[in-house]
Amino acid sequence: MNILEANHISKSYAEHRALNDVSISIPKQSIFGLLGPNGAGKTTLIRIINQIIMADEGEVLINGEKLNPRHVEIIGYLPEERGLYKKMKVGEQLMYLAQLKGMSKSEAKTKIKKWLDKLSLTEWAGQKVEDLSKGMAQKIQFIATVIHEPQLLILDEPFSGFDPVNANLIKDEILELRDKGATIIFSTHRMESVEQLCEHIAMINKSEKILDGTKKEIKNSFRSDKYKVEYKGDFSGLGAEYELLDTKHLEDGFYEAIIQSKNGHNPNHLLSQLIAKTEVHSFVEVIPSVNDIFISIVEGGNKR
Amino acid sequence: MNKIFLVLKREYTTRVKKKSFLLATILIPLIFPAVIFGIVYLGTNDGDSSKEVYVLDESGYFEDSFSNTGYTYTFLSSNLDEAKEKFQEDDVYGLIHIPEIDLDDASKTRYSDFSFYSKTNPGNQAMKDFEGEIKRKLEEVKLDRSGLDPTVINSLKVSVSLSSFNLSESGEAKESNTDLSSAVGYVFGFLIYMFIFIYGSQIMQSVLDEKTSRIVEVIVSSVRPFQLMMGKVLGVGAVGVTQLLIWIVLMFTLFSVGITTLGGGMEAMSGQMPAGVDMTQNQEMAANIQGMLDTIPVVQIVVSFLFYFLGAYFLYGALYAAIGSAVDSMQDAQQFMLPIMLPIIVGIISLTFVLQDPHSTMAVTLSMIPFTSPIVMMARLPFGVPTWQLLLSMAFLVLGFIGTIWVAGRVYRVGILMYGAKVNWKTIAKWFTMKV
Numbered sequence: 001m002n003i004l005e006a007n008h009i010s011k012s013y014a015e016h017r018a019l020n021d022v023s024i025s026i027p028k029q030s031i032f033g034l035l036g037p038n039g040a041g042k043t044t045l046i047r048i049i050n051q052i053i054m055a056d057e058g059e060v061l062i063n064g065e066k067l068n069p070r071h072v073e074i075i076g077y078l079p080e081e082r083g084l085y086k087k088m089k090v091g092e093q094l095m096y097l098a099q100l101k102g103m104s105k106s107e108a109k110t111k112i113k114k115w116l117d118k119l120s121l122t123e124w125a126g127q128k129v130e131d132l133s134k135g136m137a138q139k140i141q142f143i144a145t146v147i148h149e150p151q152l153l154i155l156d157e158p159f160s161g162f163d164p165v166n167a168n169l170i171k172d173e174i175l176e177l178r179d180k181g182a183t184i185i186f187s188t189h190r191m192e193s194v195e196q197l198c199e200h201i202a203m204i205n206k207s208e209k210i211l212d213g214t215k216k217e218i219k220n221s222f223r224s225d226k227y228k229v230e231y232k233g234d235f236s237g238l239g240a241e242y243e244l245l246d247t248k249h250l251e252d253g254f255y256e257a258i259i260q261s262k263n264g265h266n267p268n269h270l271l272s273q274l275i276a277k278t279e280v281h282s283f284v285e286v287i288p289s290v291n292d293i294f295i296s297i298v299e300g301g302n303k304r
Numbered sequence: 305m306n307k308i309f310l311v312l313k314r315e316y317t318t319r320v321k322k323k324s325f326l327l328a329t330i331l332i333p334l335i336f337p338a339v340i341f342g343i344v345y346l347g348t349n350d351g352d353s354s355k356e357v358y359v360l361d362e363s364g365y366f367e368d369s370f371s372n373t374g375y376t377y378t379f380l381s382s383n384l385d386e387a388k389e390k391f392q393e394d395d396v397y398g399l400i401h402i403p404e405i406d407l408d409d410a411s412k413t414r415y416s417d418f419s420f421y422s423k424t425n426p427g428n429q430a431m432k433d434f435e436g437e438i439k440r441k442l443e444e445v446k447l448d449r450s451g452l453d454p455t456v457i458n459s460l461k462v463s464v465s466l467s468s469f470n471l472s473e474s475g476e477a478k479e480s481n482t483d484l485s486s487a488v489g490y491v492f493g494f495l496i497y498m499f500i501f502i503y504g505s506q507i508m509q510s511v512l513d514e515k516t517s518r519i520v521e522v523i524v525s526s527v528r529p530f531q532l533m534m535g536k537v538l539g540v541g542a543v544g545v546t547q548l549l550i551w552i553v554l555m556f557t558l559f560s561v562g563i564t565t566l567g568g569g570m571e572a573m574s575g576q577m578p579a580g581v582d583m584t585q586n587q588e589m590a591a592n593i594q595g596m597l598d599t600i601p602v603v604q605i606v607v608s609f610l611f612y613f614l615g616a617y618f619l620y621g622a623l624y625a626a627i628g629s630a631v632d633s634m635q636d637a638q639q640f641m642l643p644i645m646l647p648i649i650v651g652i653i654s655l656t657f658v659l660q661d662p663h664s665t666m667a668v669t670l671s672m673i674p675f676t677s678p679i680v681m682m683a684r685l686p687f688g689v690p691t692w693q694l695l696l697s698m699a700f701l702v703l704g705f706i707g708t709i710w711v712a713g714r715v716y717r718v719g720i721l722m723y724g725a726k727v728n729w730k731t732i733a734k735w736f737t738m739k740v
Contacts, residue, residue: 083520
């Protein structure tokens with residue numbers, strides 16, 4: 001069951017086409033990475049899902065139901081550009097934002113207390129936001145995003161602005177929310193965070209979706225039968241089935257080489273050949289990171 | 305609707321809780337009358353009550369005859385040059401020079417030869433005072449010489465004052481008071497102008513704050529931009545109405561307290577004074593005030609004021625919200641302010657002409673156009689406005705603010721999410737037509 005399906009979404013601003021026939025489906029309780037360089041159209045898509053703007057064409061389904069105003073209550077959105085009312089007290093602010101999401105006052109009160117306790121911010125509840133440190137304000141913002149226990153959490157560059165400690169804290173909270181049943185959309189151009197967290201990935205470049213699938217599938221499809229070998233003692237003559245792409249002399253007679261397999265043999269075939277010729281210290285298949293894939297696609301315009 | 309209310313509540317409570325609100329709400333009703341009283345006081349007393357004036361009287365008619373209480377007169381007996389010299393040296397307000405005159409020979413008398421010397425430009429009132437003094441004395445002397453009986457002369461004089469009446473269709477004549485109507489009209493027109501200005505800016509500031517603090521994107525993921533805008537406009541408006549009501553109550557209380565203490569003082573005084581002259585004057589004045597109030601349609605004015613007050617506020621408040629959404633800072637907002645302020649300024653300036661002739665074509669037209677009608681119609685009302693005109697003007701105002709709210713809403717929904725864009729009227733027009 002998909003919590004969200006966006007079908008053939010197009011959106012134009014005056015002369016600029018921000019999204020062109022983009023479709024994505026997001027399975028329930030998954031962490032979905034929405035990737036793309038700046039200006040690719042990620043934020044436009046997110047704003048359409050949040051009903052901040054409307055698509056020119058296409059439709060968005062949430063739990064199989066056409067997007068409607070009631071859905072704002074099951075979505076939590078953390079925009080890339082953060083902000084809170086500076087002059088408002090933390091507790092009042094969270095209460096206001098929770099009520100805007102349709103929560104009752106008493107319900108919101110318990111949840112606010114729970115979350116402030118959890119992120120050890122209770123003593124700050126009566127302070128104005130302008131008196132908080134940036135990290136604390138970010139945490140408050142995160143609480144505001146999840147306070148109404150959204151089924152779908154949309155986080156736009158969630159870790160920007162967090163120090164590593166708080167970033168980890170937030171990451172753990174996100175995973176916990178997922179385990180409790182929430183679905184999370186990550187929008188980012190920073191791939192490291194995606195590599196760890198996301199199970200599904202869609203990549204948008206120049207207003208179009210250029211890649212979509214599970215992280216595993218995508219990585220597999222970008223395998224290029226390259227192997228990285230570290231060995232002691234030089235050798236030559238691997239035969240026509242293999243090509244030595246790059247060798248580096250390390251030290252003490254150690255070498256590192258990238259070998260391209262051309263015949264689709266399994267790794268054991270190459271390994272057995274290497275063992276016959278040299279002393280193998282490490283042998284690993286070169287699997288591209290999401291970052292590599294991203295860069296190769298964006299830079300090469302390498303549409304598959 | 306519920307969400308509009310939440311936004312409204314936030315706007316209202318955060319504002320009302322501010323210290324500046326409390327301060328303004330309590331202080332203005334105290335300061336305002338104090339300032340007016342101060343101005344009136346200074347105006348009547350003309351500051352220093354014993355300004356010294358030298359009089360050089362070469363005609364000999366005026367000895368000790370200057371009696372205006374605002375000044376102390378010192379008569380000089382020298383020639384003009386010496387008098388001027390003395391005047392330069394001493395710290396006195398002015399020097400009146402009356403040359404030799406021959407009252408019997410009209411051909412030799414030139415009344416324009418009288419002069420007044422001063423170190424600064426004398427005020428209008430002072431000149432009139434001195435002229436009055438000289439004229440009175442000379443007339444007295446001439447009358448005396450002519451041998452006519454002063455009582456005959458006095459009996460020839462008549463004093464006329466036109467009483468003005470409004471004749472209603474039923475033939476009922478109601479006394480009208482032009483001065484009072486003008487004052488009331490001006491005050492109400494001006495109040496609306498002030499209110500638009502103060503609270504319009506507050507809306508704009510509030511929109512701008514949400515935009516610059518970037519919270520707006522979070523908010524519009526929960527509420528429609530239109531709901532946010534309306535909540536804001538209504539919330540700030542509610543603050544204004546609250547403030548106004550508090551002012552009215554405070555001022556009314558102060559006024560009543562002032563009148564009773566004043567009246568009590570008068571009564572106490574009249575006990576000591578012979579024949580209670582002031583007492584009757586006081587009662588007369590009270591009756592006068594009552595009578596004057598009867599000449600203007602009070603209920604109609606109060607009801608209309610509330611209507612135009614809110615109408616004008618919605619009309620302009622929405623536009624202020626749109627401007628706030630379009631720009632990134634207060635400075636950028638300036639260029640859009642003028643065209644919006646212009647109709648208000650036209651309304652205020654036109655008040656002078658409207659009050660001169662409240663039923664002229666211009667006055668009627670301006671009181672129909674929604675952008676000026678709140679100010680101009682309020683000014684016209686004390687003079688009596690045909691009901692059909694009032695209703696038409698109100699209908700136009702309602703259409704007007706529905707229109708501006710619609711336009712503003714369309715600009716607002718795009719503007720709040722636009723950062724760093726170079727905004728001019730063309731971009732705003734583009735946003736207006738944009739599909740969102």
